[in-house]
Amino acid sequence: MAEVPFIAIEGPIGIGKTSLANKLSDHFNFHLLREIVEENPFLGKFYDDIDEWSFQTEMFFLCNRFKQLEDIEKKYLKQNKAVISDYHISKNMIFARRTLQKDKFDKYEQIYHILTQDMPVPNMMIYLHASLDTILKRIKMRGREIEQNIKPSYLAQLAQDYESYMNEFEIMHPEIPVIRINGDEIDFVKYQNDLDAIISQVQNQLNHFTTISK
Template sequence: MLVLSGTIGAGKTSLTSLLAEHLHKPAFYESVDDNKILPLFYKDPQKYAFLLQIYFLNKRLDSIKAANADRESVMDRSIFEDSLLFHLNADLGRATNTEVDIYDSLLRNMMQELPEATYRKNPDLLIHINISFETMLERIKKRGRSYEQIANDPSLYDYYKELDQRYTDWYANYDKSPKMQINGDALDFVEDSAARQQVLQLIDEKIATL
């Protein structure tokens, strides 16, 4: 299982389709636009933070189970980033210590590898698309999902800034599988076909070492 990661607007969904097509492997997406809880969460984070995480956890376990038929299937987001986001929200007072404890132990339980299991739940390779804070803000604006706009809610600026910082630390400390980073500022794999080829080649080279 190849798993994409990266902050909001990094290009996870786009690279998932490019990579799956390139490898002739199935892609697994977490659909954002039909997530009914996400807009509620942005409107009232304190009320919906925990429910949103339970929703994501459940969905991502579904995807992991489905993706496991193939070592090179591609997933558009890792379950670990949900935990990063939840801890950020908890530190902002949007979840209680009890909710955090329950979430953490549920995640650990779900992701524990059992010796008799027929498949692994952790990635075979984690691919992190690294974009700068400025690029993240540009992408959020360009894509225009209303609940993500700083113009509608100025407090989101600090939220995104903190998220950006936590992603850097999270990737540096990630140790659940082999990992690699793509420079998403320098290599615009959506708009630029030469950059796209370069990114796919970098990933091919990494897969060959696994």
């Protein structure tokens, strides 16, 4: 694990990962790493025809996230500077398993493991989850045109995939604390008290680190 705080926030599309990452970055004065989404030239086509465009879409995300993490390791973590990210690169496998045909998934998985074997690993995870109704409302609220054609059935499957993944993650990585946030009960964008409660949980975990870069 990284020697300085490296926090990753994960959860389904539209759940509020970037919003929370921004707020925590401001509060703790940690460098913010945001994933590249709208820059993906295949994403709109992917939501229209998942089978046809899934491999191109997933490969674009994988290569860009690899480059981002490579830069983060050199410029921040190795310089003893804390980082908070609105994604964990392992999310690539969640989407790939859901969208790729077996032959393409097998190739993708090999490339994924080659690229990520030496990548920095977060030492804290924040997992945002919510019901399908809440996810759909938040996607509609943020109004990204590219996301308006996402099928609810796909989002429901994705939410289940995330839940299974995070359950497995906690078993496989007991040394990495996971803070679970229920988006049906907490709205950290609207209510400061909800945000303060999350900040308190994060601070409690940060207290275990001996090196915190402010």
